[in-house]
Amino acid sequence: MKSNPYRSRGIQGPGLLRPIPGKVAFLLMGFLALAVVPAESAAKEWPTKPITVIVPWAAGASTDMTPRTLGPRMSAILGVPIQVVNKAGGSGIIGTLEAVKAPPDGYTLLADCGGTSSIQEAWSTNLPYKVEERTYIARAICAPLVLIVPASSPWKTVDDLVNAVRTNPSAISFGVIGGTGVPDVAIAQFRAAMTARGVDNSKTRPVTYKGSGEVGPAIGGGHISYSFTTPSACQALVSAGKIRALAITSAQRYKNMPEVPTTAEAGWPSVDMVYWAGFAGPPGLPENVVKAVDQATREALKDPEVVAKLARIGLEPFYLSRDQFKKFVFDEVRSIKSLGIR
Numbered sequence: 547m548k549s550n551p552y553r554s555r556g557i558q559g560p561g562l563l564r565p566i567p568g569k570v571a572f573l574l575m576g577f578l579a580l581a582v583v584p585a586e587s588a589a590k591e592w593p594t595k596p597i598t599v600i601v602p603w604a605a606g607a608s609t610d611m612t613p614r615t616l617g618p619r620m621s622a623i624l625g626v627p628i629q630v631v632n633k634a635g636g637s638g639i640i641g642t643l644e645a646v647k648a649p650p651d652g653y654t655l656l657a658d659c660g661g662t663s664s665i666q667e668a669w670s671t672n673l674p675y676k677v678e679e680r681t682y683i684a685r686a687i688c689a690p691l692v693l694i695v696p697a698s699s700p701w702k703t704v705d706d707l708v709n710a711v712r713t714n715p716s717a718i719s720f721g722v723i724g725g726t727g728v729p730d731v732a733i734a735q736f737r738a739a740m741t742a743r744g745v746d747n748s749k750t751r752p753v754t755y756k757g758s759g760e761v762g763p764a765i766g767g768g769h770i771s772y773s774f775t776t777p778s779a780c781q782a783l784v785s786a787g788k789i790r791a792l793a794i795t796s797a798q799r800y801k802n803m804p805e806v807p808t809t810a811e812a813g814w815p816s817v818d819m820v821y822w823a824g825f826a827g828p829p830g831l832p833e834n835v836v837k838a839v840d841q842a843t844r845e846a847l848k849d850p851e852v853v854a855k856l857a858r859i860g861l862e863p864f865y866l867s868r869d870q871f872k873k874f875v876f877d878e879v880r881s882i883k884s885l886g887i888r
């Protein structure tokens with residue numbers, strides 16, 4: 547068999563795929579580079595349009611106030627608008643489901659908190675998503691919880707309220723957020739502590755709300771007897787004389803409510819749940835999106851104006867990066883389960 551006379555010359559046949567002159571080859575390679583680089587660059591560019599942060603609770607609560615307070619600074623850092631949308635209901639499941647089932651492109655994020663992560667994992671069954679599968683981005687803020695009662699009630703201390711439960715439990719109602727909200731853990735701790743002291747809670751009545759933003763007005767209107775909520779959700783009503791704060795779950799007295807004793811000072815140290823919030827997203831968020839949102843969160847939390855705004859609504863920076871954030875959530879799951887109250 548004769549050898550191909552064209553193979554050694556690097557061509558396939560007469561007149562085809564002849565060697566390309568060096569100058570032409572250089573120009574052609576440059577053209578191809580221009581054609582390819584923008585496509586790769588476009589895939590890495592984020593964000594290029596508005597970002598939606600879904601809050602799975604009613605407006606006015608701390609989970610709602612967190613992205614609304616950090617959002618303007620994060621928007622300036624990222625260069626696109628950030629829209630906060632409330633999708634309340636279903637004990638936080640409705641909004642959370644929409645956020646974690648969104649396309650993993652970074653344009654739909656979740657304002658996450660214990661009520662949509664650790665508490666659901668500890669107390670809920672048959673969730674339509676797996677809490678461990680979402681993309682944890684950054685924990686952002688924290689706040690203590692405040693035990694509140696109507697200002698028109700005769701209860702001036704925690705013990706006054708407990709005595710009312712002891713003497714006439716059927717007249718006492720308490721506000722919960724679907725049974726899996728962060729205040730619900732504090733209520734469960736409180737009820738367990740009362741039971742341990744021989745107080746029968748079985749005839750008291752839970753009343754469910756869509757978020758802490760609804761609980762304060764319900765207390766102020768005398769529709770329920772007590773609940774726990776964050777300072778941001780109750781400070782205005784306390785100042786207006788509509789509700790009374792009996793105790794707060796912080797380790798020390800809270801600077802914006804210095805007259806309110808801690809739960810430990812009031813004699814109920816096992817009631818110590820605190821609230822936190824941060825940002826998460828659908829499973830599989832690209833690395834560049836996670837890094838960008840994390841960086842924007844960190845920078846926003848270092849901004850003195852943002853920190854001052856957070857302080858005015860009872861919140862403070864409580865940053866953790868994504869891996870630390872996820873570990874924190876599942877440490878909290880174990881802690882809640884260990885209470886043995888559900």
